[in-house]
Amino acid sequence: MEFLDLPPMLGAAGTVRLPGSKSISNRVLLLAALAEGETDIRDLLSSDDVDRMLDALTALGVSWRREGEGGSYRVVGAGGPFPVKSAELFLGNAGTAFRPLTAALALSGGEYTLSGVPRMHERPIGDLVEALRQLGADITCTANEGFPPLRLKPATIRAGGVVSVRGDVSSQFLTALLMALPLTGVETTVEVVGELISKPYIAITLELMARFGVAVEREGWARFVVPGGVRYRSPGTVYVEGDASSASYFLAAGAIGGGPVRVEGVGRDSIQGDVRFAEALQQLGARIAMGDNWIEAAAPADGRLRAFDLDLNHIPDAAMTLAVAALFADGPCTLRNIASWRVKETDRIAAMATELRKVGAGVEEGPDHLRVSPPARLVPAAIDTYDDHRMAMCFSLVSLGGCRVRINDPKCVNKTFPDYFAAYAGVARPVPVVAIDGPSASGKGTVAERVAAALGWHYLDSGSLYRLVALAAIRAGAPLDDEALLGRIAADLPAGFAGGRAWLAGDDVTDAIRNEACSVGASQVAVLPAVRNALFDRQRDYRCGPGLVAEGRDMGSVIFPDAPVKVFLTASVEARAGRRHKQLMEKGLAANMESLLQDLRERDARDAARAVAPLQKLPDAVLLDTTNMDVDEAVAFVLDLVRGRGLVAG
Numbered sequence: 001m002e003f004l005d006l007p008p009m010l011g012a013a014g015t016v017r018l019p020g021s022k023s024i025s026n027r028v029l030l031l032a033a034l035a036e037g038e039t040d041i042r043d044l045l046s047s048d049d050v051d052r053m054l055d056a057l058t059a060l061g062v063s064w065r066r067e068g069e070g071g072s073y074r075v076v077g078a079g080g081p082f083p084v085k086s087a088e089l090f091l092g093n094a095g096t097a098f099r100p101l102t103a104a105l106a107l108s109g110g111e112y113t114l115s116g117v118p119r120m121h122e123r124p125i126g127d128l129v130e131a132l133r134q135l136g137a138d139i140t141c142t143a144n145e146g147f148p149p150l151r152l153k154p155a156t157i158r159a160g161g162v163v164s165v166r167g168d169v170s171s172q173f174l175t176a177l178l179m180a181l182p183l184t185g186v187e188t189t190v191e192v193v194g195e196l197i198s199k200p201y202i203a204i205t206l207e208l209m210a211r212f213g214v215a216v217e218r219e220g221w222a223r224f225v226v227p228g229g230v231r232y233r234s235p236g237t238v239y240v241e242g243d244a245s246s247a248s249y250f251l252a253a254g255a256i257g258g259g260p261v262r263v264e265g266v267g268r269d270s271i272q273g274d275v276r277f278a279e280a281l282q283q284l285g286a287r288i289a290m291g292d293n294w295i296e297a298a299a300p301a302d303g304r305l306r307a308f309d310l311d312l313n314h315i316p317d318a319a320m321t322l323a324v325a326a327l328f329a330d331g332p333c334t335l336r337n338i339a340s341w342r343v344k345e346t347d348r349i350a351a352m353a354t355e356l357r358k359v360g361a362g363v364e365e366g367p368d369h370l371r372v373s374p375p376a377r378l379v380p381a382a383i384d385t386y387d388d389h390r391m392a393m394c395f396s397l398v399s400l401g402g403c404r405v406r407i408n409d410p411k412c413v414n415k416t417f418p419d420y421f422a423a424y425a426g427v428a429r430p431v432p433v434v435a436i437d438g439p440s441a442s443g444k445g446t447v448a449e450r451v452a453a454a455l456g457w458h459y460l461d462s463g464s465l466y467r468l469v470a471l472a473a474i475r476a477g478a479p480l481d482d483e484a485l486l487g488r489i490a491a492d493l494p495a496g497f498a499g500g501r502a503w504l505a506g507d508d509v510t511d512a513i514r515n516e517a518c519s520v521g522a523s524q525v526a527v528l529p530a531v532r533n534a535l536f537d538r539q540r541d542y543r544c545g546p547g548l549v550a551e552g553r554d555m556g557s558v559i560f561p562d563a564p565v566k567v568f569l570t571a572s573v574e575a576r577a578g579r580r581h582k583q584l585m586e587k588g589l590a591a592n593m594e595s596l597l598q599d600l601r602e603r604d605a606r607d608a609a610r611a612v613a614p615l616q617k618l619p620d621a622v623l624l625d626t627t628n629m630d631v632d633e634a635v636a637f638v639l640d641l642v643r644g645r646g647l648v649a650g
């Protein structure tokens with residue numbers, strides 16, 4: 001399973017240019033394909049779901065081409081039903097392609113099959129099929145009645161009169177029917193059975209149909225009259241707005257992470273219902289500003305989001321972002337009227353509940369609601385994403401709680417926002433790390449500790465952890481090459497640092513772990529992958545705001561590969577042996593230059609030669625040779641690097 005590790009973040013601020021709206025992109029493509037004339041589309045979303053629609057249009061004989069590298073496309077409309085009368089279409093998990101194409105093809109007089117990924121075959125389509133059958137369409141659900149795959153055959157379409165369609169499972173059924181009906185040329189009334197959900201999506205449909213020359217009359221949200229004798233006509237050029245659902249992650253990032261975060265591409269003039277996510281965020285206390293084509297969010301004045309209890313039926317997609325924002329609220333939060341989540345890319349109510357619990361939240365799950373109680377402290381977790389782009393994008397926000405989070409299968413964002421994580425990295429500010437690696441007795445510990453003190457940051461002496469494992473093993477009489485046993489000792493190590501001292505099972509072992517046996521033992525246990533794996537997350541947990549200075553052998557290569565400052569601190573082996581000799585003498589301990597030299601050479605060789613996480617200077621690490629440098633100079637050198645990277649002021 002591929003994964004992406006997001007480090008704990010200090011906050012979020014900046015500007016994001018949004019990708020095109022998925023809902024608008026796929027609707028505009030279909031309308032342009034059915035219209036008379038050629039349509040220039042600007043800022044079309046580039047994503048898996050849009051690719052499925054473009055592939056389908058090609059298979060159906062509609063000519064289109066991409067112009068240049070951006071989102072500019074030209075579609076040559078068919079001026080009515082699709083010209084190709086027989087095709088097999090694979091539509092992935094793209095509901096915005098599957099449902100509207102089903103309706104348009106059912107009225108196109110050809111023989112077609114439509115299928116998708118297994119999850120698509122679990123997502124209901126029976127209400128749409130039923131409505132199309134009322135018009136005379138010949139549709140067979142080839143596996144399970146009411147679900148894809150579908151087989152469509154030519155049939156005599158009896159348009160006119162009244163067609164009823166349920167509106168309480170997915171609003172896409174009504175969208176599909178409305179967009180297809182002008183193909184019949186006969187005035188037809190659509191009556192919605194049950195309370196229509198996600199009304200803003202129908203508003204998008206009507207707005208876009210009007211731009212393509214078909215004005216639908218509506219009575220409330222229950223009756224829609226599609227006129228007869230009209231055809232879609234290209235409006236010439238259509239601009240696709242930025243995706244308002246995608247905006248929700250960045251607006252929430254601004255509200256949680258300080259902000260301001262500005263999204264460009266949607267604003268006051270948007271036709272997308274999900275812009276109302278900004279209003280919801282405002283009710284949580286976030287400070288929101290809006291222009292015609294942008295929205296900006298910043299944290300509440302007192303820094304903490306307020307608990308909420310909201311009906312979110314009108315913004316079902318963006319509402320998922322609120323479920324994760326609830327982790328940062330000052331009390332339990334309730335999301336109501338979200339039953340449609342159950343039939344989306346995954347059962348989003350169940351998935352959200354499972355993953356929120358992993359990060360420590362208390363969650364009550366109902367048929368159409370979620371109640372989220374924020375944890376006192378977020379817990380690092382690996383988040384499963386269920387092949388659902390929104391799960392991946394929502395849970396990236398956990399990192400703003402100063403908590404690292406792993407996103408499994410991060411490429412699922414390709415469905416709507418292939419560059420999501422790059423965009424998130426553009427606004428989220430990771431807790432900075434200065435990684436100092438180098439050979440024994442080079443002065444890493446001395447320099448790192450002083451740099452940390454100067455910056456007011458946390459300090460990690462990773463070598464001490466290997467020393468503690470060695471000491472625990474020696475005390476337990478464990479052979480230092482028994483990998484399985486040593487791995488268990490490292491995983492359950494009852495050790496820590498407090499008051500500048502190292503503790504093992506309640507004993508102060510600060511001096512004990514520095515003795516000869518522990519020094520040699522540490523470098524022996526450090527070659528064992530089971531030991532290194534067991535200490536992996538333990539070391540990463542030291543990364544806390546405002547920053548961390550970490551020293552060892554693999555800080556920059558393995559534990560904190562994204563550290564903005566990496567230093568390889570070294571000195572000649574003679575200088576190092578001399579320093580260690582002086583250090584030991586000052587402590588009143590016996591020391592012999594010859595044996596110190598030999599010991600350092602052996603440890604260096606073992607550290608550099610081991611298969612896992614060997615000691616090495618990485619290309620992105622700055623070499624700091626302190627052979628002829630004193631401690632003050634070395635510390636000043638590292639502090640200059642930190643300031644030069646803009647990680648601290650001054």
Ligand SMILES: Nc1ncnc2c1ncn2[C@@H]1O[C@H](COP(=O)(O)OP(=O)(O)OP(=O)(O)O)[C@@H](O)[C@H]1O
Nearest residue numbers: 440441442443444445446579583626629630631634
């Ligand atoms: N640039 C320097 N010039 C002179 N002495 C130094 C310098 N840097 C460190 N020292 C001294 O060298 C000794 C060893 O340094 P330190 O313990 O920090 O090394 P280390 O790389 O962390 O070692 P180890 O890997 O064994 O933990 C200390 O007494 C320290 O004061």
Ligand SMILES: Nc1ccn([C@@H]2O[C@H](COP(=O)(O)O)[C@@H](O)[C@H]2O)c(=O)n1
Nearest residue numbers: 462463464466522523526552553554607
């Ligand atoms: N990141 C690290 C740190 C240390 N080791 C091993 O532990 C030994 C003791 O480390 P000191 O820095 O306290 O000398 C060292 O010799 C290494 O073998 C490591 O592998 N990775």
